[in-house]
Amino acid sequence: MSAYIVFTRENTTDQAELDAYMKAVAPTFEGHPVRILAAYGTQDVLEGAAPEGVVIVEFPTMTHARAWYDSPAYQAVARHRHRGSAYRVVIVQGT
Numbered sequence: 001m002s003a004y005i006v007f008t009r010e011n012t013t014d015q016a017e018l019d020a021y022m023k024a025v026a027p028t029f030e031g032h033p034v035r036i037l038a039a040y041g042t043q044d045v046l047e048g049a050a051p052e053g054v055v056i057v058e059f060p061t062m063t064h065a066r067a068w069y070d071s072p073a074y075q076a077v078a079r080h081r082h083r084g085s086a087y088r089v090v091i092v093q094g095t
Contacts, residue, residue, distance in 0.1 A: 001061065001062075001093055001094055001095075002058055002059065002060060002061070002093075002094035003058070003059050003060075003061055003062040003064065003065040003091055003092065003093050003094065004037070004056055004057065004058050004059075004065075004091070004092050004093075004094060005056070005057045005059070005065050005068075005069060005089065005090070005091050006054065006055070006056050006089070006090050006091075006092060007053075007054065007055040007056075007057075007087055007088075007089050008051045008053075008054050008087060008088040008089070009051055009052040009053040009054070009085055009086070009087050010051055010052065010085075010086040010087065010088060011052060011085065011086050012052060012084060012085045013083075013084060013085055013086065014083055014084040014085075015084065016084070017080045017081075017083040017084025017085075018080070018081065018084035018085050019084075020080040020084070021077060021078070021080035021081040021084060024077040024080065025074075025077050027073070028068070028071065028073040028074040028077055029068065032059070032064065032067065032068040032071075033059060033060050033064055034057055034058065034059055034064075034068065035057070035058040036055070036056075036057055036058075037056040037057065037058050038054060038055060038056040039055045039056075040053040040054070040055065041054075051088075052085075062091060062093055065091045066091065069091070
């Protein structure tokens with residue numbers, strides 16, 4: 001059953017760190033069965049405060065999603081995201 005990692009950027013605190021993350025994240029997907037479904041597109045906020053941006057990434061299973069997220073390659077890059085912004089990140093299983 002498909003799984004989706006949803007990244008919601010709440011605010012940016014260090015643009016240089018966030019830029020470093022954006023430059024380095026794509027290669028971390030190599031070797032993982034992934035589809036990027038949305039990446040910082042136009043939002044139509046229906047309820048609540050608007051986030052700065054949203055990314056939705058699809059994997060075949062929760063296990064595949066965790067394998068990518070927990071991979072040494074991604075975790076090495078994620079430190080830039082952590083230093084440069086506040087995100088909410090969840091994995092949700094599809095139906």
